[in-house]
Amino acid sequence: MPIIHNKEGNEFHLYNNKISYIIRELPNRQMGQVYFGKRVRHRESYADMINNSCRPISSNPVAKDPNFSLEFARQEYPAFGTSDFREPAYEIIQRNGSHIMEFVFDSFRIIQGKPETEGLPHSYVENKNEAWTLEICMTDHLTGVKLVMFYSIYENAAVIVRSVRFINTGSETVCLKRAMSMSLDISDSDYEWLQFSGAWGRERTPFIRDLEKSGVTMIESMRGHSSSQHNPFVILKRKNTTEDEGEAFGFNLVYSGNFMTLADSDTFDHLRLMMGINPRNFCWNLEPDTEFQTPEVIITYTRNGLNELSGSIHDFLRSRVARGYWRDRTRPVVLNNWEATGMDFTEESILQIAKKGAEAGIELFVLDDGWFGSRKEESGLGDWFPDRSKLPGGLKGLSEKIHAMGMKFGIWIEPEMGNPDSELYRQHPEYVLRTPSRNKSLGRNQLVLDFSDPEVVEHIFNSLSTAFDGVGIDYIKWDMNASVTECYSAHWPAEKQGEVYHRYMLGVYSLYEKMTAAYPQVLFESCASGGCRFDAGMLYYAPQAWCSDDTDAIERIKIQYGSSYGYPVSSFGAHVSAVPNQQTGRSVSLKTRGNTAFFGAFGYEMDLTKLSDEEFRQVREQIRFVKEYREVLQKGRFYRLGSPFEKDIAAWMSVSDDQKLAIVGVYIIKTNVNMGFRQIKLKGLNPSFDYEINGKEIQGGDILMEYGLTPQIAAEYPKVPYVSPARTIEISGEYDSKIYVLNSDGDSRPQ
Ligand code: DGJ
16 A cells, blocks of 8 residues: 555655655644655654754743744644744634634544545546545644645656645634645755746746745735736756756646745745645635635656656646546647637638638637627627627527538637626626625626626526537637636625635636536637636646637747646647737748647637638648647657747657657747757657658667757858858748657667
């Protein structure tokens, strides 16, 4: 069993062949952190690995034990105010105003598999043998509140999944002011913090920060969604950790609402990392006989660099968080009309674009915003019935025509919102989140519906299913374009207003649950003004997400590159759009636009009828390429080779499981005249295989990985009369790119 219990000291060792996670009861009967890292052999006792020392002016919670203080003890779920003065994992206010709790060890359970987390997205098992779960129950005897800490370890993943549940078995309601999903005390603080931040249109840019020394490093969202400002995923890495070497921890929060993650480094060089629902504006009334379950955090560990860390995260999110019919299927090639028409279309104009798509080999046509109610920029949102002036045959009429062209049919929705100018709002003004007697801010002319109220969720589900039943919908793009402001729900009493942000998310998840159950074979793509709610929680319901509204290929290289640290390529909605690009005004070749979107759930976001014959031929060729190679592009092992944030040439690659096929993408982000020679060292190949490169040259896997691929770049050769290139130029200047397909027969060549 990969969880061993040492009775002496009440120690638990969770392990697999990659990692060990060891915890132990502390002198005050709270649980302490002993070790988390590379697998170590089991011992009968880890007592010597607990910090014990008598420090001046430390407070000591255990009488006559001056060596023990929570101020420097490494803990599993720390409290405030009982001799620890660092960031606490929880805060509970009791009726007498006290914030002090004393959770002490009560009991434990080790179970095969992993229990479901009802109402929240979560990781899962398909077979009980693949994971084990440790549940430790702690009790605060004064209030009767119990704290259950969950730890799951999978047989083959360098991953620990943590969450906690508070259960009130007492007779008084208490207020949960803070309930983080996990807290981990690491034995030294010599790490860097890598966060993925940005804004609309430039989501998930990697930022390395030095940790505050003796202080707190923090990111959060208070927007009601996980946000493009900060992603709920962070990495802790050693300063010398690279893509290929060194230690790192990854933390993915499986949640899509307000979150906070912080690292508190203390004066004794420990580092406390915690993650969970943002405690600001949060106050959950834990009534007697009720429970509160936190979202999960997926903690990943490596000693072998960031590419390996990301690979473990990709495998885990793709196979044990994403679910359903489309989880393991390669994704259809999409044509979406948004950048082609906006909301200004007729059935006729849509059919013309779709027809051209069918000729090009498109497999799924998606009708974006504008098909319903009296939809305009400022009206109609919330009215989920077709606008007959645009679609005379309704959705069914259009769907039949699209299907008759041999394509699947997809549709856009934004179920969490309504315009003030909509039938929905006129009939149900009480359905929106707004603070009484206060101004209401609008985002994109719209109001956020009160999904904390189950009646609102049910109403929207009924209107969507009335619109979709029998229509033949194959794909749904679920958008969300306004942050939550003036958050207040008319449905809940005053004392429960601190629950509304979280209840809103529970409502969103419950609608996703209803929709995915009602339409089990529909492919869902989540979206929030592009990538403003791109997180592991969303992946549980929608296996792909629209990465960004910025479709400029060069910007997309950055966004997809940044996203790849914490999320799998199969989850990147990535489309080729028209030039000049609508967001940046930049014109990049169709080739580079395709070469970028290949590494994702591929599609087009443009009017294909406007292409020249030559461009259309290229589009057909791109689609043929994706169909031939999408298995490896979307599901292969992905490696970052060169960062567009740091280098003038960016590169990445995907390798098949059997290592016989690899696709490499090389992109010139910036040209310098007479630039240096480049060696792009590939990864994940088999060193003993020989690879044919683009059907021509043959190179050994060892040379390709150790010496590298050496593209001939035009900018190395300024046009001067006495220089003629020794080799054929492969990449010719700024924003040019090249795809290399590497094929091997799989026979090993001796050294
Ligand atoms: C924002 C999305 O990100 C776009 O792709 C598009 O669907 C628009 N909303 C439609 O309003």
